[in-house]
Amino acid sequence: MAALDKNTQVAVIGAGAMGAGIAQVAAQAGHSVLLFDTRDGAAAQAIVGIDRQLGRLVEKGRLAASEHSAIRARLHAADSLAGLADAGLVIEAIVENLEVKRGLLRELESVCTASCILASNTSSLSITSLAAGLQHPERVIGLHFFNPAPLMALVEVVSGLATAPALADALYATARAWGKQPVHTRSTPGFIVNRVARPFYAESLRLLQEGAADCATLDALLREAGGFRMGAFELTDLIGHDVNYAVTCSVFEAYYGDMRFQPSLIQKELVDAGHLGRKSGRGFYDYSDGALRPTASQAPAAPSIEGCVVEGELGIAEPLVERLHQAGVVVTRRAGTGLIRVGDAVLALSDGRLASQRARQDGISGLVLFDLALDYAKAERLAISRAARTSEAALQQAIGLLQRAGLKVSLIEDTPALVVLRTVAMLANEGADALLHGVASAADIDLAMCAGVNYPRGPLAWADAIGPAQVLGTLENLQAAYGETRYRPSLLLRRRTEQGSTLHAA
């Protein structure tokens, strides 16, 4: 399906942060763009802002000066809706309110031509509801850009019940032609990103609430073991707790109170206190001048270790063995169930059970569990937890071994699935359910999470690398530990495990 012709006039309604960014993207792609806002002077002011942004690109040598003037010449402020009559594509980015947006779409039906496409940048409203009652609901579609639109690659192309499939294909091709990475998604609450990302915040909030570790340690683990750009606390401080909490509440309500999306009381308390994050000077961290940033907890140096025994295969953690070997540890291999023995200690990748429970059930003394890492060959830090009966000497031997491999070790409370494994298992579970329910394809779910929120690996591909059976087992153990429906595994994970196939399998 072909992208919209460059001669198609694009109109953007709402000249706030998103509208201005989208107008810039369309103008940079070669379209003539009309920008309209009900606030007097807002559209013209936004164009001045875009002009400044483009000027900076010229200064940095990323845009030719001639190109800057050509783009600037394609941007025009409109002073009324009637001025948008010739547009072939209208993208609204006005206030996030169903009735106000519906009213605007009704007006547009009378102003615009019959062939004009009506797109919404809504991040939480149903495209199906926005289109309902219009004369031509088939031409209404979601075009969900991310903030800041000129920089963020992802665009969710959202189809409501009535959206014409050919229209979704045309806008997908158009977003591509605009230099974006589009994905197709059905209009379901949170679309892909705002739904699948919920556990990223929720699991850290829960770990904090349960005293598994402090904010700085949990953030450091997600960054330095999980490979995420930011941990959940520093990220929600940046997003703003009012905004992040509101999205969680809206998704929770939209899914009829499914406990998987339950908002966090500790985040609500921050909102209630006005501790909204960076913008208010305080959130989980203190941003006032001179405030000290807490550091992640880290085990002090333990006596160095010369050798260990690896029993069986460690699965996704196998690169750790090579890393130990490279560090000069004498590694002896023998058959077994995927354990590392060092002195009195037995190290194992978490399977979602508490360390104490696993030690008792499997009859292992000296058990120390370690967490998932994105890449065990490169991770800077790893979380561990100990079984209650593991001796201090055994714990120090386990720490010494991991430190010998160059890892910072964060000892956390005995917690099911630790930090990274738990977060990734829940992200993959949400992605699997979105796939099961036909919200998007596996490839688009992963692409959305990488391009929209910078995840280091798509959650479904990550689950495939861990092994769907291992992820399923982790979730079952989490569910057993908490007795909550929040951790129930997606049917798709169970089905694919039974079939012996992956989440990315056709």
Ligand code: NAI
């Ligand atoms: P904003 O508040 O910065 O801008 C909204 C603009 O729309 C304002 O300039 C306002 O005067 C104008 N406006 C309000 N009602 C209008 C109407 N009836 N006709 C014309 N103009 C009208 O909001 P922002 O952040 O730019 O968001 C706009 C839309 O984009 C919302 O639907 C939001 O959910 C969505 N969105 C926001 C993202 C974000 O990170 N801020 C990310 C993705 C989507």
